[in-house]
Structure formats: C-alpha cells, structure tokens
Amino acid sequence: MKSKRSSLALPRGTALLLCLPMLLLSSLLLSGGQPVRNAQDGIAIGVTVLFFNVLFYKMLSSGKTDRWRATAFVLYAVLLSFTFIVRMFEARGAMSLSVAKFIECDVPFCHIVIPMTVLPMALTRSIIFPGQIAGGYASIAAMFVLWLGACLVLGRGFCSWVCFFGGWDDGFSRLARTARIRTVPAVWTLLPFAILLLVAISSAALLEPTYCAWLCPFKTVTEFEAVTSVTIFLKTIIFIALFLGLVIILPILTKRRTQCALFCPMGALTSFANYLNVFDVRSDPDRCVQCGQCARVCPVFSITPQSLAAGVTRMTCVKCGKCIDACPQQALHFHIKGTPPAWNSVMTRLLFLYVSSLFLTVFAGGTFMDALRRLMNLIQTGHLY
Amino acid sequence: MKTTRLTIGAGLLWACACFTMMLVLFFGFPRWEQACAALPFMKINDKYAGGPVLSTIEHGAYRTVIHQPVFPALIGQAHKGFVQVNWLPLTNLPPVISEDIACSSDGRPDFSITINTSSGQTTVKPLRDGVLPLQTSCALSDSWVVRVALARK
Numbered sequence: 001m002k003s004k005r006s007s008l009a010l011p012r013g014t015a016l017l018l019c020l021p022m023l024l025l026s027s028l029l030l031s032g033g034q035p036v037r038n039a040q041d042g043i044a045i046g047v048t049v050l051f052f053n054v055l056f057y058k059m060l061s062s063g064k065t066d067r068w069r070a071t072a073f074v075l076y077a078v079l080l081s082f083t084f085i086v087r088m089f090e091a092r093g094a095m096s097l098s099v100a101k102f103i104e105c106d107v108p109f110c111h112i113v114i115p116m117t118v119l120p121m122a123l124t125r126s127i128i129f130p131g132q133i134a135g136g137y138a139s140i141a142a143m144f145v146l147w148l149g150a151c152l153v154l155g156r157g158f159c160s161w162v163c164f165f166g167g168w169d170d171g172f173s174r175l176a177r178t179a180r181i182r183t184v185p186a187v188w189t190l191l192p193f194a195i196l197l198l199v200a201i202s203s204a205a206l207l208e209p210t211y212c213a214w215l216c217p218f219k220t221v222t223e224f225e226a227v228t229s230v231t232i233f234l235k236t237i238i239f240i241a242l243f244l245g246l247v248i249i250l251p252i253l254t255k256r257r258t259q260c261a262l263f264c265p266m267g268a269l270t271s272f273a274n275y276l277n278v279f280d281v282r283s284d285p286d287r288c289v290q291c292g293q294c295a296r297v298c299p300v301f302s303i304t305p306q307s308l309a310a311g312v313t314r315m316t317c318v319k320c321g322k323c324i325d326a327c328p329q330q331a332l333h334f335h336i337k338g339t340p341p342a343w344n345s346v347m348t349r350l351l352f353l354y355v356s357s358l359f360l361t362v363f364a365g366g367t368f369m370d371a372l373r374r375l376m377n378l379i380q381t382g383h384l385y
Numbered sequence: 386m387k388t389t390r391l392t393i394g395a396g397l398l399w400a401c402a403c404f405t406m407m408l409v410l411f412f413g414f415p416r417w418e419q420a421c422a423a424l425p426f427m428k429i430n431d432k433y434a435g436g437p438v439l440s441t442i443e444h445g446a447y448r449t450v451i452h453q454p455v456f457p458a459l460i461g462q463a464h465k466g467f468v469q470v471n472w473l474p475l476t477n478l479p480p481v482i483s484e485d486i487a488c489s490s491d492g493r494p495d496f497s498i499t500i501n502t503s504s505g506q507t508t509v510k511p512l513r514d515g516v517l518p519l520q521t522s523c524a525l526s527d528s529w530v531v532r533v534a535l536a537r538k
Contacts, residue, residue, distance in 0.1 A: 029411050099523055100523050100524065100525050102433065103525060103530055103532075104525050105433055105434055120430070120459060122426075123459050124430060125425060126426060126428050126429060126430040126431070127426070127429055127430060128430045128432065128433070129429070130434075131429070133422045133427050133428065133429065134418055134419060139418065140427070141418045141421040142414075142418045145421050146410075149406070149407065153403040153410075204459050207430060207457050207459060278396060278400050278403060279400065279403070336396040336397060336399070337396050338392035338393055338394075338395050338397075338399070339388060339396045339397070340388045343393070348400075351397075351400045351401070351404070352400075355407055358404075362411050
C-alpha cells in the first residue's frame with residue numbers, strides 16, 4: 001500500500017528553489033571561500049556539498065525529516081571515528097594514549113567533557129583536561145564555542161544534528177525491525193541527570209573528568225589510555241562493556257537511543273538548552289487521536305501520555321523529527337515558540353531545517369571531506385595518510 | 386501561553402536570529418575560538434600542565450627546567466602533589482643525567498635524580514622529608530620529563 005503523502009512535502013520545483021541558499025552557503029562554508037587547490041580537494045568538497053544538499057532536498061520534497069537526517073548523522077559518526085583513528089595512527093602510531101601525551105596536554109577534547117569542567121573552572125579558574133586551549137585538532141575553546149552556539153540555535157537538537165557520537169546508537173537502534181524490549185520504566189529517564197550530578201561533583205573533587213576516565217563508551221571507537229596498570233585494565237573493560245551494552249545491544253533490543261536517552265550526562269545538560277531555544281516539537285490537539293505511535297518511536301523517551309495530552313514534548317526532546325514522520329494524523333510538527341500550535345507548519349519546519357541542516361552540513365562536512373581525501377589517497381597511493 | 390501578533394512576530398524574529406547567529410558562528414569561527422581561548426579561566430589546570438616554571442639551569446648542550454611544586458585541589462592546596470622537571474632539548478641529552486633538584490623556596494636540594502635516557506631507568510634519592518616516590522619518567526616530543534610526588538610540609 002502506498003503511504004499517504006505528507007502535508008509537509010513541497011512540490012519538486014519549490015524544493016529545488018529552496019535548496020539554492022543551502023547550496024550556496026554550504027559551498028561557501030565548506031570551501032572556506034577559497035579557490036579549490038587541487039582535484040582531490042575539489043572532489044572532496046563537491047561530493048560533500050552534493051551529498052548534504054541532496055538530503056536537504058529529499059527532506060523538503062518528501063516532507064520527512066528523520067530518515068534523511070539519520071542517513072547523514074549515522075554516516076557522520078562512523079566517518080568521524082574512522083578519520084579520528086586514522087589521525088591517531090598518523091600522529092602517534094596507535095589508538096591508545098601514552099602518559100607522554102597527557103603530560104604534553106595533547107589529548108583531543110570532546111564536548112562530553114564540558115559538564116565536568118564547569119565547577120572546577122569556576123573555583124580554580126582552569127580547565128581540568130590535558131588538551132590544547134586553541135588551535136590544533138579538537139581544541140577546548142573550539143568545542144566550547146561550537147557547543148554554546150549549537151545550544152543557542154538548536155537547543156537539545158544538538159544531540160540529533162551535531163553530536164558526533166549520537167549516530168552510533170541512532171544507527172544501531174534502526175537495525176531491528178521490531179523492538180524486543182518495548183517498555184522502559186520512566187524512572188530510568190532520570191538517570192542521565194543523576195549521572196550528570198555525579199560526574200560534575202566527582203570531577204570537581206578529584207580534578208579529573210571522571211566520566212571520560214571511567215565511563216565513556218565512545219573510547220571504544222576513538223582513543224583510550226594505554227593499558228599499563230590493573231586500574232586502566234579495569235577502565236578498559238568498563239568502557240567496552242558500556243559500548244556493547246548501551247550503544248549496540250540495548251539500542252537494537254529497544255529501537256531507542258539508550259546511550260543518549262539513559263546515560264549521557266552531556267545530553268542531560270543540553271536538555272536545559274531547550275528552554276533557551278525557539279524551536280520545539282508540538283502536537284495539534286485538534287488532530288491528535290492519542291494513538292501513542294509518537295511515544296513508541298521517540299528514540300529518547302521524550303513523549304509520554306501526559307506530555308502528549310498537554311500537546312508538548314519533554315525537555316529532553318532531541319528534535320530528530322521521528323515522531324513527526326511517524327504520526328498517522330500528521331498532528332506533530334516543528335514549532336516556533338510564540339506562535340499558535342500548527343501555525344504555518346511548512347514554514348516553521350523550513351526555518352528549523354535551514355538552521356539544523358546547515359549546522360550538520362558545516363559541522364560534519366569537514367569530517368566527510370577528510371574521509372574522502374583519505375580514501376582517495378588510499379586508492380591512489382595505497383596509504384590512508 | 387496566549388499567542389498574539391506580537392508573540393508570533395517575536396518568535397519568528399528569534400527563529401531568524403538563530404539562523405543569523407549560526408552564520409555568524411561559522412563565518413567568524415576562528416575569531417570566536419580565539420576570544421574564548423583568551424578568557425581568564427581558559428588555561429589548563431596545573432595538575433595536567435605541570436605548573437609554572439620555577440627555575441632553569443643551563444648545562445651547555447642541554448638545560449634543566451624545574452617547575453613549581455603543584456598540590457592540586459579544588460579549593461586551597463592538597464596534602465600531596467608533585468614537582469615536574471624537564472630536560473631539553475631531547476636530542477642533546479647525555480646518556481645518563483645525574484642532578485640534584487631544588488624545588489623549595491630555600492634553594493636547598495630536595496632530591497637527587499639519575500636518569501638513563503636510553504633505557505628510561507630512573508632513580509630518585511630524597512634529600513629531605515616530604516619527597517615521595519617517582520610518578521613518571523618518560524620522553525616527550527622535545528624533552529625528557531620527570532614527575533616526583535611530594536607531600537606538603
């Protein structure tokens with residue numbers, strides 16, 4: 001049976017026309033406004049711009065958001081890990097971090113460290129992380145600026161459009177056809193806030209980012225401490241187990257983003273940015289028949305019967321658009337605060353998509369181009385670097 | 386919340402401002418990064434950076450850089466800390482370094498250290514109370530570094 005065409009879908013000509021600003025801005029930002037230096041660079045920029053703009057066009061012409069967003073988001077996570085690991089081998093010959101790299105303060109910074117740095121920053125006026133303040137690869141200042149910027153313009157949409165780790169459990173949550181575990185007690189959704197509190201306090205007390213040291217599952221696909229002691233061996237077992245459990249197994253069994261929804265302290269902190277941000281997801285009470293389909297597909301448990309009755313999503317909403325795509329009544333929509341529910345939903349969606357898609361394109365584009373250059377290098381010379 | 390023309394206009398303005406802010410963020414990114422890096426709290430904690438330099442001793446082909454002892458704590462100073470000493474440049478270091486290190490304010494040596502820069506074997510001999518075991522001894526990209534644990538007097 002052919003599915004009902006979304007009321008948010010635009011005619012092809014209009015969609016193409018609306019892609020032009022996106023095409024122009026993404027080309028300008030990804031090329032840095034500089035002429036292309038060589039054929040390899042030209043291909044990397046061209047393919048990246050084309051890829052993201054085709055996805056944007058598909059979002060506009062199909063009226064569906066999540067499928068096209070997820071294509072870029074999942075690929076971004078995989079390519080980020082690929083380029084990161086290649087970069088680590090290029091720079092230091094291994095994925096593992098030696099003591100020397102800690103002392104040289106040459107550890108790449110990631111946004112998940114931010115919640116752990118705030119309290120020590122206020123009290124010691126310093127950052128408790130052995131990274132580079134500015135310049136170089138993944139500097140501390142760059143991550144702070146990007147995270148703050150993303151919070152302002154997207155709120156917790158950061159977790160679905162910007163975070164370079166979110167694509168891992170987003171991808172695994174799509175593998176199974178049906179969920180084996182259908183319900184998760186609501187109390188578990190409070191766990192990230194408890195972890196946020198725990199890691200913020202423990203990091204301040206120990207002057208060490210405790211989540212990174214002990215709990216971060218994404219060390220499995222980026223970098224980790226070289227195993228030189230029993231303690232580090234224990235840490236290694238913990239992060240691999242957490243990656244297997246929270247990023248692979250549970251997302252497959254529940255069809256939800258369990259790491260993001262039930263564990264990530266950065267996600268918990270970024271949830272508060274939803275209060276600052278102008279975009280949210282609302283349901284139209286005149287159309288909603290309370291079937292609960294949106295709550296069943298929400299990857300981060302942000303729709304409950306209570307929130308649905310109130311016509312809103314919870315503060316943890318990541319604005320991925322999955323509920324909007326799944327609603328058989330087309331009752332859910334991207335919304336701009338201050339406007340009435342369901343007010344001009346095509347325009348509000350378009351405004352949101354310009355911001356979110358361009359952020360994803362520019363932020364992920366660098367990684368895509370790096371991966372493409374390395375793959376072309378592999379084909380031409382047999383080496384990734 | 387009751388919606389009026391004013392709230393609708395404000396909402397739309399805010400949404401457009403988000404788009405503008407994003408463009409300002411990306412087009413001016415290096416400037417924003419530098420501005421953020423210049424903030425007073427944007428420096429690496431001494432626990433990781435090793436602390437400010439206390440003294441430098443020239444040996445001709447190489448030099449010894451002694452950092453101030455660090456006792457990292459959230460508020461005040463901890464009871465236990467460390468002192469970091471670097472020998473550089475790495476390429477000019479002798480096969481064996483043997484030196485007395487003074488990191489206290491009175492200028493008297495606190496410990497004697499011997500490093501075999503080929504094998505990495507390092508021995509620390511305390512010359513006064515408060516000097517605890519060796520924490521780290523390894524080659525960096527441009528120097529040899531040692532961290533010796535200390536107890537605050």
